[in-house]
Amino acid sequence: MGLALALVVICITVTSCYFFWAHTWWFPIDISTIGPAVDHQFMLTLVITGIIFVVAQFALAYAVWKYGSKKDGRKARYSHGNSALEATWTLAAAVLFIGLNLMGYKTWAAIHFIGAPPGAMQIEVWGQQFEWYFRYPGPDGKFGPVHVEKVDDAMGNYLGLDRDHDADSKDDIVTATLAFPVNREVNLILRSKDVTHSFYVRELRMKQDLVPGMEIPIHFTATKTGRYELACAELCGLGHYKMRAFVDVMTQQDFDKWLAQQAASQ
Amino acid sequence: MRKQNWILLFTALMILALVACGKKEEETAEQPATPATNAPAPTPIDQSTVGEVTGKVSFEGTKPKTPVIHMDQDPVCVQKHAGKPVHAEDGDVNDNGTLPNVFVYVKSGAEKYTFAPPSDPVVLDQNGCMYQPHVLGIMAGQTLKVVSSDATTHNIHPMPKDNREWNMSQAPGAAPIEQKFARPEIMVPVKCNQHPWMRAWIGVTSNPFYAVTGSDGTFTIKGLPPGTYTIEAWSAIGGTGQTSDQTVTIGPKESKTLDFSFKAS
Numbered sequence A: 001m002g003l004a005l006a007l008v009v010i011c012i013t014v015t016s017c018y019f020f021w022a023h024t025w026w027f028p029i030d031i032s033t034i035g036p037a038v039d040h041q042f043m044l045t046l047v048i049t050g051i052i053f054v055v056a057q058f059a060l061a062y063a064v065w066k067y068g069s070k071k072d073g074r075k076a077r078y079s080h081g082n083s084a085l086e087a088t089w090t091l092a093a094a095v096l097f098i099g100l101n102l103m104g105y106k107t108w109a110a111i112h113f114i115g116a117p118p119g120a121m122q123i124e125v126w127g128q129q130f131e132w133y134f135r136y137p138g139p140d141g142k143f144g145p146v147h148v149e150k151v152d153d154a155m156g157n158y159l160g161l162d163r164d165h166d167a168d169s170k171d172d173i174v175t176a177t178l179a180f181p182v183n184r185e186v187n188l189i190l191r192s193k194d195v196t197h198s199f200y201v202r203e204l205r206m207k208q209d210l211v212p213g214m215e216i217p218i219h220f221t222a223t224k225t226g227r228y229e230l231a232c233a234e235l236c237g238l239g240h241y242k243m244r245a246f247v248d249v250m251t252q253q254d255f256d257k258w259l260a261q262q263a264a265s266q
Numbered sequence B: 001m002r003k004q005n006w007i008l009l010f011t012a013l014m015i016l017a018l019v020a021c022g023k024k025e026e027e028t029a030e031q032p033a034t035p036a037t038n039a040p041a042p043t044p045i046d047q048s049t050v051g052e053v054t055g056k057v058s059f060e061g062t063k064p065k066t067p068v069i070h071m072d073q074d075p076v077c078v079q080k081h082a083g084k085p086v087h088a089e090d091g092d093v094n095d096n097g098t099l100p101n102v103f104v105y106v107k108s109g110a111e112k113y114t115f116a117p118p119s120d121p122v123v124l125d126q127n128g129c130m131y132q133p134h135v136l137g138i139m140a141g142q143t144l145k146v147v148s149s150d151a152t153t154h155n156i157h158p159m160p161k162d163n164r165e166w167n168m169s170q171a172p173g174a175a176p177i178e179q180k181f182a183r184p185e186i187m188v189p190v191k192c193n194q195h196p197w198m199r200a201w202i203g204v205t206s207n208p209f210y211a212v213t214g215s216d217g218t219f220t221i222k223g224l225p226p227g228t229y230t231i232e233a234w235s236a237i238g239g240t241g242q243t244s245d246q247t248v249t250i251g252p253k254e255s256k257t258l259d260f261s262f263k264a265s
Helices: A002-021 A035-067 A081-114 A252-264 B003-028 B075-080
Strands: A121-127 A131-136 A173-175 A179-181 A185-192 A199-200 A206-210 A215-220 A226-232 A244-250 B052-062 B102-106 B121-125 B130-132 B135-137 B145-146 B154-158 B168-170 B177-180 B185-192 B199-204 B208-210 B218-223 B228-235 B244-250 B254-256 B259-263
Touching: A002 A035, A035 A081, A081 A199, A081 A215, A121 A179, A121 A199, A131 A244, A173 A252, A173 B145, A179 A252, A185 A199, A185 A206, A185 A244, A199 A215, A206 A215, B052 B244, B102 B135, B102 B199, B102 B259, B121 B135, B135 B208, B185 B228, B208 B218, B218 B228, B228 B259, B244 B254, B244 B259
Parallel strands: A121 A185, A179 A244, B052 B254, B052 B259, B121 B145, B135 B199
Antiparallel strands: A121 A131, A131 A173, A185 A215, A199 A206, A199 A226, A226 A244, B052 B218, B102 B208, B102 B228, B121 B130, B145 B177, B154 B168, B154 B185, B185 B199, B228 B244
């Protein structure tokens, strides 16, 4: 019985590793300048935890086989183990995880703590149950104020803009697709109208919560044109599963044309 | 106390709790304002003397720009419109300068009559992730039948002030939802919790004398017994809701014309 169980443990371990080894489900393409650093950190974490996983599972299989009850009547017995050994690997695990965190800190800081360089394109990202809206400041480069009492989705005023009275709002462009030019720094300002949502674009290697009442900036530069998917990664209610939008990375020329079309339909 | 007695006591308490919960639900369920069994019989109306009010609702000022509705979140909604832009309906003005979707009804003057709610339901469809019709009338106690022509899940959510609020999901192909409003209320906004741009307005009346203007901006209220009435027109132009009242006296078989006008709010 002990041998059979040990074989099952080994079988599960090897099968689990195979999927990673064969890249059965692997990363989507990376389209962000920050992507290689994120992927490197991810791979490093995966390899280290993978090795620990394999060693631990094989040790488990060995223990199950070696110390299980035997046919000659010897019973399995409880052992408290070795306190010194336990303290050692707990400490080793702590050092490892803190070390991995410190190594990833630089990448994290580049996205979250260090502001976007001057000249970065400013776009507001708004989450609401169960929609995404995006606001471009228009030629004046300024976002107009938001008036909560003027929010009226059925009238197309998704963000509560008062274009008749607020000069900064007049040229604001509100869209339902996120588009930006390739090879240009983009600064997204994440805002929520209701509950917590999460901005997640796999190809950008970006995931960040939108928290009501906060304006959270993240910045990046996309390196490949194409259409990608933005999905909400924080369970936000009944329609969470369909809270998605497209992300279009365009050439500067295509982007200018697209933005002009959007401005005309405001 | 013996173990069996504890089990008996626990079971009895559970049954009591279930009965209490069931009763509470029953009490909160929507009931007609006047139970059918005690409702007074409808007042007989001499159909040979009834008259009607007709009219037109016009819009004063510059036609407001109706914003495009973004439906990108749900491809089912986008595909239904085959690439054509959909505009906000509350800002609609007809080409002839009149207003569609104006709810015109007898606000007062018909109190001396009792009307039974029609047995036919009023149908509200969800088509292309828009409500059809956008504005509708229904009598208190009459059945509202909500159907869906869309292959996506909707969530119908009327937000009344004087009636019970409800909020129900409707998956593609699901059975129609049937509900009633117990009390008259002008107007009840309806939204979809799945598609925030969807909005309908329901006028709940105590009498059957109401109409909604169409693409020519006209209305006709038929079957009015002779008498003096206050006719109110309600429009969502500008998105906030405006009303305009006029008084009219109808003689036997008489047809009167009443015109209304609204400005952008």
